[in-house]
Amino acid sequence: MMESxxxxxxxxxxxxxxxxxVVAMAGAWQLNLLPIDVxxxxxxxxxxxxTLVPSLTPVEIEKRVTFPIETALAGLxxxxxxxxxxxxxxxxxxxIFKESANLYFMxxxxxxxxxxxxQDLPEGVTxxxxxxxTGLGEVFHYSVEYTHPEGKGAPVKDGKPGWQSDGSFLTEQGERLRDNVAKQAYLRTVQDWIVRPQLRTTPGVADVDSLGGYVKQYVVEADPAKMAAYGISFAELGTALEEANVSVxxxxxxxxxxxxxVRADGRVRTQDELTRAVVTSRNGVPITVGQITKVNIGGELRTGVASRDGYETVVGSALMLVGANSRTVAAAVGDKLKEIGRILPAGIAVVPTLDRSQLVGATINTVAKNLTEGALLVxxxxxxxxxxWRAAMIAALVIPLSLxxxxxxxxxxxxxGNLMSLGALDFGLIIDGAVIIVENSLRRLAERQHREGRTLVLKERLEEVVASSREMLRPTIxxxxxxxxxxxxxxxxxxxxGKMFSPMVITLMLALVSAFVxxxxxxxxxxAVLMSGPVSEKExxxxxxxKSRYEPWLRRAVARPWPFINAGLGVLVLAGTGAEVQKPLATVVIGGLITSTILTLFVLPAITGLVLRRRRFNDSAKLETRIESL
Structure with a gap:
């Protein structure tokens, strides 16, 4: 079948x-679509x-939340x-699921x-x-921050959104942010209500995480003395705050x-509206929240903080869907952030801090450089x-075509495509079969041309190419x-x-199969097309x-095999004793190549000579033939 x-x-x-x-053009198109990662x-x-239940201790969380959920998943x-x-x-x-499971079905x-x-969890727990x-799904980080942190160098226009002359920041909604908590809460609000919702619509983005700042809250600090003077309890104050934030x-x-x-919208939108909310009345005079409390902008208890260049900011992280192309997703997130940046409130900016596409681009350049240098060297x-040069070009073309x-x-x-899968391609292994077929064809064409004493005609050239390729079929396989x-x-x-090394092995096998075909x-x-003119095969x-330097040593190895065999065993022993010493990868590879070369050139011929002696191979002509073949 192979011969036909x-x-x-x-x-x-x-x-x-x-x-x-045609196949090469299809491969080039597929190479452009290939997901590239680091x-x-x-x-x-x-x-x-x-599950979040702020009121429970770790022991109660384990008993009332974690254990029921684990029990529910048991046997799945x-x-x-x-x-x-x-x-x-x-x-x-x-x-944790089996690798063969469908993630979305699970x-x-x-x-x-x-x-x-x-039904087994505490009430209100979801x-x-x-x-x-996945753990490697963070493809883009960005920082939501003030254009001029702490107002340094900012143009001041009192009454307009932005930094004011008194050091406060006026929002587009008219709120004046005076302390650091309020300013950081505003950054978090911009992240959670403007940037994040739009960024989640980007194709390939699974979710967007937020870190830093404060989740905005209105903090009502009650004055017990004033409440007692008006005869107002904390329960009445709480009820009044709830009723002041309704829409009917x-x-x-x-x-x-x-x-x-017809509707009545009584939701609280600003700090002043909450301050003017009525708690009760005394003798027909309303008592407002501001009269018995102090209302400030604050934030919920946070467990993390983010900063850039020494200034506190809010950091967002875009998470990629499982199996998506990190290069295209990161690039799409970057483009989306540029669009969002044009509609942000005055004085606020989004600054990219980590872009996976840049790292992937550097990886592509590294792999491309290594592959190009390796191909040129080959x-x-x-x-x-x-x-x-024609024979070298024919063998070299196998490299890009197989890729x-x-x-x-x-x-x-x-x-x-990554450093493991593409970086592991060995061009020496890939073109091995092509080299021996090209060299054997070159030899047979030159010998046939020498016998005929003229340039071969098309039929003779095709016969020699077929015969030479058939001769090398078994060694190639x-x-x-x-x-x-x-x-x-x-x-x-x-x-x-398996996840780390299987892609490398499969890629190498695909390249080997392609090169073999x-x-x-x-x-x-x-x-058959290029070797049409005069062909000369010379060393x-x-x-x-x-050859002239190696032949005397080859004869010694065949004649006196034991010194070379013992030397090879000594090299193996030295290699074994030094296996536990950590060395650079390049040193290990070069040492392995030198060792395998020594064993191939000297130890294997020595073993061949020993076998010939044990078989009483005394015919000098046949012995010379074996040495010549070696």
Whole structure:
């Protein structure tokens, strides 16, 4: 079957080249769509259930909230384990699912279980599921801050929104912010009510978190002496505050065929409105909240703070959906923030502080640089060793073509491009099959041309290309099979190891399969097209010198094998004793290459010589043949 494929590729060479071009164009399109990230996402499939009950202690949270939720999730199909955290006023239950489970279906199952569990929870407690994101889902951070922190260098226009001459900040709603709490509460309000709702509509964004500032509250500080003087209790004050913040609809009035809605909107919008709210009356005189209390702008108890350049700000974090493209999502968030920045209140700005797309761009440049340098180095080595620029070009073309074909498989298998997957491509392994086919074809074409004493005609050239490719079919298959078997155990990794290394191994295997297919189709077809003129197959100077220096040592290794075998064992022992010493990765790789080269050039021939001696291989002619083959 493989031999017929080679024959058909050479005979239909122009069709093969056209199909290769079409596949390369499809691969380039798929490469542009390939999700690019820095590292693989190693987070397992999970759902977090968060519950806030500020009035409960950690022990009560564990007994009355965490335990009922854990019990409700028990026995849910697809859940591997459940872990929880119980803190003061806060409960978090995390359900870990199997990797084969459908995350959205499992979230639906968890929702159904939570509905059943609510009857066992304290009244008014509502568990909330976390966003559909992962631990590596934070793709964009930004800071909501004043354009001129603390009013330094700000243009002052009293009466207009912005910084005032007395150091306060006037909002567009007319509120005057005097203290730091009120100013930070205003930043948090802008984040939660202007920036966050619009940012959540960005495609690929799961949620937006807020950190810092204060969640705005109106703080009413009662004066017990004044309340006692007016005979007002705290219960009456609380009831009056509730009744002062209501909105009531009173049906509608029909007139001349039209309906007019009647409603009374008494909701509190400003600090002054709350101050003027009536608590009760004495002798027909209303008693307002401002007469018996002091009303300020404050914030709820916070558990975190954010700052930039030494000034307190509010930081927002955009979380990416599971499986989304971090590069495109981060870029979309950045574009959306620019739109939002044009409608922000006066004196407020949104400043990006972390953009994952920039990091991804740097990663792409690093990977592209490494791949380009590696490809150029391989091309230079090929040209230096083959001595024929056409042959070197044919072998080198396998590198970009295999990469483009791999992109198609990566998108189909939902594998992102990152430092692990793309950075692990080994061009030496990829073009191994193409090199031996090109070199053997070059040799046979030169020998046939020498025998004929003329330039080969088309039929003779095609015959030699087919024959040379068939000769190298078995070594090519064996070489690719050995590489596959070496990396195959990596696909059995589970958990974090599997998520980290499986994309690397799968990408490398896709590249190897692509290169193998190209070696049997594209390479013979292109050889038949390009190698049309005179072909000379001669060894370059570096090969000639290396052979002349290596042959005496090869004869010694075959004649006296034991010293070389013992030396190889000594190298292995030294390598084993130094395995526990931490070394740079480059040192380990270079040392491994040198060791494997020594074993291949000297120890393996020595073992061959030992086998020949044990078989009483005394025929000098046959022995010379074996040495020549080595």
């Amino acid at each position: 494929l080679i024959t058909s590729s050479v005979r239909s060479r122009w069709l093969v080249l056209f199909i290769t071009l 590292t693989p996402d190693i987070t397992n499939k999970q759902v977090q259930i968060n 199909d697809g859940v591997e384990n459940v872990r929880s955290i119980s803190r003061n006023g806060f409960s978090q239950v995390t359900a 979230r639906q199952q968890v929702t159904e279980r939570l509905v059943r569990a609510r 568990p909330q599921m976390g966003p559909v994101s 609809g009173a049906n509608y009035i029909r007139r001349s065929g039209e309906s007019y809605l 091309v230079v080595v090929l040209f230096a060793l083959l001595g024929n 483009l074909m791999s992109a198609i498989g990566m998108n189909s298998l939902h594998i992102s 064996y070489g690719q099979l050995v590489i596959f078997l070496v990396f195959l155990p990596c696909l059995t990794f589970q958990g974090v190891e 190209l070696s049997l189709t594209f390479v013979p077809a292109l050889i 370059v100077k570096i090969i000639t010198v290396t």
